[in-house]
Amino acid sequence: MLTGETKWIGLENYRWLFNYKYFYISLANTLKYLIVVPFIQFASMGLAVLVNQKIPGIKFFRTLFYVPVITGSVIVSIAWRWIFDVDGILNYILMSLNIIEEPVLWLLDKNVALFSCMFVTFWRGLGYYMIIYLAGLQNIPSELYEAAALDGASSFKKFTRITIPLLRPTMLLCFVLSTMSALKVFEEVFLLTGGKNQTTTLMFETYNLAFNTYQFGRSAALGLIYSAFLITLTLIQFKFFGLGGVGGEKKREKPNK
């Protein structure tokens, strides 16, 4: 295909894909992966609030929480592969706490493997979104909280009436970013399970067709379907959140300084 003569075969590749079992599995798994998004959003927002406190040593904790982000997806996926091993530490801990009785095949069981991959995505994303939320929190003027305190607002009220509304743009940004990265997941699947045990995703399948089985035409067809899928979801998000103006001219009247 890459060097030899190519032949026009019309929609044959697409027809093949629609009869290909793993096309449906990868599509379903990619959609399932979206479950990560709400979890990652709530947890990272909570983390950001936690590390936004002005207490001694907080910068040190911030740094520690960010370590998985900075070491990168390859290193953390491989580290988790060892933890998830049948004879690994996770099974040992859970068994000694009597949470499970039999070792769980975290990466080999078809009903569990995808969730193990999702957990690693969740775990390694937390620090990243924490920093974005932290930036959002720190951009909220402190006068607002002071004024609310004078009016006798409780900290819960301050959180729901000031923090949440002013954090809305940050929440939207994080939501879009984490949705996109959940739909494009590759490293976790490649390194933890190699796409086996019902963990293949659209991104992995596109790669797999081309570079493991050398079916470039079919992979390109899948890539196009995948892109159309991503573009549709992005447009829905933009429409839903009114981010359509991102590309347009932003009217930013900055006071002269």
Place this chain on the structure above:
Amino acid sequence: MRKKGKNQINKKKLIKISLNYALLIILALFFIFPFLWALSTSLKTATDVLTWPPKWIPQPATLDAYKYVIENVPFPRYFLNSLIITALGIIFNVVFASLAAYPLARLEFKGRNLLFFLILLPMMIPIQGGLIVNFITILNLKLFDTYLAVVLPSAVSIFGIFIMRQNYLSIPRDLEDAARIDGCNEFQLWWKIMFPMVRPAATALSIISFAGFWNAFLWPLIVLQSQTKFPLQVGLSYLNSMFEQNYRYITASLIIASIPILVFFFFTQRYFIEGYQGALKQ
């Protein structure tokens, strides 16, 4: 009576603070546990790795796994490759974004907004659809298995053009007029006046590109073939399949690969956090 009340408040406060720190420490363990466990595994003897129940602390500790890995894996080469790819990537990203964004923000010409829109448009189209197309392009350019092949498809960052443009837009017109009256030509104006004004944005862009190129995996995996050109991430993935179940060697490799990036991060973390804040404020 009054004293007692004060004491109670202090006690309450103390409990709150302790709970706070307890929570922070538990979370910190949650985030660094995989690294600690990798460190522990890498220091164990070959038989200790397989014992059940697993030992938390390696006893006796040995550096054998490190010795073996360092002798058999070209780590310096992997690091050098990662550095070359990352440096090239950052330079391309910053130079192209700051030069492309400048006319889009500061010069008046016909069709400027249309041009900007056309530049932003591909941001909507994910690179996934282009995986095969880009791969075939690289093959036909005879760039397969080169550093340039790794960097080229992401040499221009659309997001980078976007943030740079937003930053150029916020520079007051008076400054530009003053420079022109003083006889600056267009290039001097950009280099001496405009670029220094947007340097924080350029720093933010460098940091974002750094993270992107250093951690890039799928694309280098596809376009590189010879082990001598592998960046760290691809090298590690190769080791992961080569050592398969030999977790001592795998974890030793992970630790060796993590240390430089962690050291680098501890010294530059201020920029990482400020970088995102800078990019967000726009």
